[in-house]
Amino acid sequence: MYRRQVQLLRHLNPQGVAAPVQQPTRASSAALMHTSNPALAPADSAPAGSEVERPFSKVVVYGSGLMGSGIAQVAAQYNYQVTLVDLNQNMLDKGQGYIRSSLKRVARKKFADDASQQTAFVDNVMSRVKVSTDPVKPVEDADLVVEAIVENIKVKQSLFRSLDEAAPQHTVFTSNTSSLPIGQLLAATSDQRATQFAGLHFFNPVPQMKLVEVVKAATTSQQVVDSLTAFCQSIKKSPVHCNDTPGFIVNRLLVPYMMEALRMVDRGDASVRDVDTAMKLGAGYPMGPFELADYVGLDTLKFITDGWYKEGEGLVGDGLVAPSKRLDALVAAGNLGRKTGKGFYEY
Numbered sequence: 188m189y190r191r192q193v194q195l196l197r198h199l200n201p202q203g204v205a206a207p208v209q210q211p212t213r214a215s216s217a218a219l220m221h222t223s224n225p226a227l228a229p230a231d232s233a234p235a236g237s238e239v240e241r242p243f244s245k246v247v248v249y250g251s252g253l254m255g256s257g258i259a260q261v262a263a264q265y266n267y268q269v270t271l272v273d274l275n276q277n278m279l280d281k282g283q284g285y286i287r288s289s290l291k292r293v294a295r296k297k298f299a300d301d302a303s304q305q306t307a308f309v310d311n312v313m314s315r316v317k318v319s320t321d322p323v324k325p326v327e328d329a330d331l332v333v334e335a336i337v338e339n340i341k342v343k344q345s346l347f348r349s350l351d352e353a354a355p356q357h358t359v360f361t362s363n364t365s366s367l368p369i370g371q372l373l374a375a376t377s378d379q380r381a382t383q384f385a386g387l388h389f390f391n392p393v394p395q396m397k398l399v400e401v402v403k404a405a406t407t408s409q410q411v412v413d414s415l416t417a418f419c420q421s422i423k424k425s426p427v428h429c430n431d432t433p434g435f436i437v438n439r440l441l442v443p444y445m446m447e448a449l450r451m452v453d454r455g456d457a458s459v460r461d462v463d464t465a466m467k468l469g470a471g472y473p474m475g476p477f478e479l480a481d482y483v484g485l486d487t488l489k490f491i492t493d494g495w496y497k498e499g500e501g502l503v504g505d506g507l508v509a510p511s512k513r514l515d516a517l518v519a520a521g522n523l524g525r526k527t528g529k530g531f532y533e534y
């Protein structure tokens with residue numbers, strides 16, 4: 188069981204910088220929408236003539252925090268009708284605020300010298316984002332649910348249990364969890380939902396990060412995997428597929444890599460700085476493993492590896508994630524990386 192493992196993630200932009208948002212030309216948007224006003228076209232679009240499959244029409248996103256607001260934004264940008272749900276209006280106001288400012292940045296790039304086009308674009312996308320504090324009503328006609336609430340298994344299970352009762356049978360349930368097994372989340376729902384449940388793991392910041400891990404639980408149907416793949420493509424993300432295993436793809440590879448770098452330094456085989464330089468200049472990585480660890484947060488890295496080491500029960504090779512005294516000492520001293528101003532480096 189790996190439920191205590193992580194939240195690596197806010198971090199899992201190993202480049203440490205946001206990738207540039209790719210925007211279409213005005214002409215391509217306008218051509219697709221048959222409109223002369225590109226601000227009213229989708230934010231991006233396939234070349235004229237190509238068909239983008241849209242497997243869902245109504246998307247409901249639970250949690251209007253960092254991830255949920257980003258997911259709602261991209262879905263609305265690509266013309267989905269979205270309802271964003273959170274516990275109270277304050278949270279929703281915050282989420283809508285994130286979306287609006289993110290869209291304004293997109294609009295400034297897209298319509299650099301035209302303030303009225305910028306406003307029209309933002310208002311148009313925002314018009315597709317409804318908000319609600321009703322915990323279940325929005326799913327009554329939902330095609331896709333994306334859950335991005337707090338990383339707590341009991342809270343997530345309780346939400347999915349109540350949504351399962353209210354949602355139609357065709358509704359596909361997904362979780363954006365970084366660390367919880369999808370199988371344990373879907374266990375809270377009815378047997379009929381078991382084929383309609385998967386992981387949909389976006390990366391932060393959602394509007395800029397292209398990757399989505401589509402996570403197939405043991406019971407997820409191939410049809411649902413295909414629909415989620417098409418959904419990701421329709422919002423201009425690049426989906427990858429993986430089974431419901433600890434860390435999915437990205438974290439599963441990055442965490443042992445960072446721990447192996449630590450072991451190398453612990454043995455005295457190379458210095459922190461030289462390992463980072465080697466991986467940047469020799470392997471072409473944008474950050475070395477210690478820079479990345481500082482960026483992720485050393486407490487987060489320790490939390491993940493401790494969880495995998497103690498609870499992995501062979502799911503992750505213990506040798507790959509064995510504790511590191513150096514890491515433990517830094518965390519005990521409160522040197523957690525960039526967020527505290529000191530980790531492997533000083534900031």
Ligand SMILES: NC(=O)c1ccc[n+]([C@@H]2O[C@H](COP(=O)([O-])OP(=O)(O)OC[C@H]3O[C@@H](n4cnc5c(N)ncnc54)[C@H](O)[C@@H]3O)[C@@H](O)[C@H]2O)c1
Nearest residue numbers: 196197250251252253254273274335336337338364365391
């Ligand atoms: N932050 C990241 O970098 C990152 C990256 C990938 C995945 N994730 C995952 O995404 C999920 C959300 O993370 P986040 O960073 O956006 O969190 P966050 O704390 O920014 O937002 C969570 C939101 O969920 C709301 N919420 C809590 N319980 C709710 C409920 N029952 N119904 C509706 N809303 C509820 C909270 O009020 C809050 O607004 C977590 O599962 C996390 O593991 C996070």
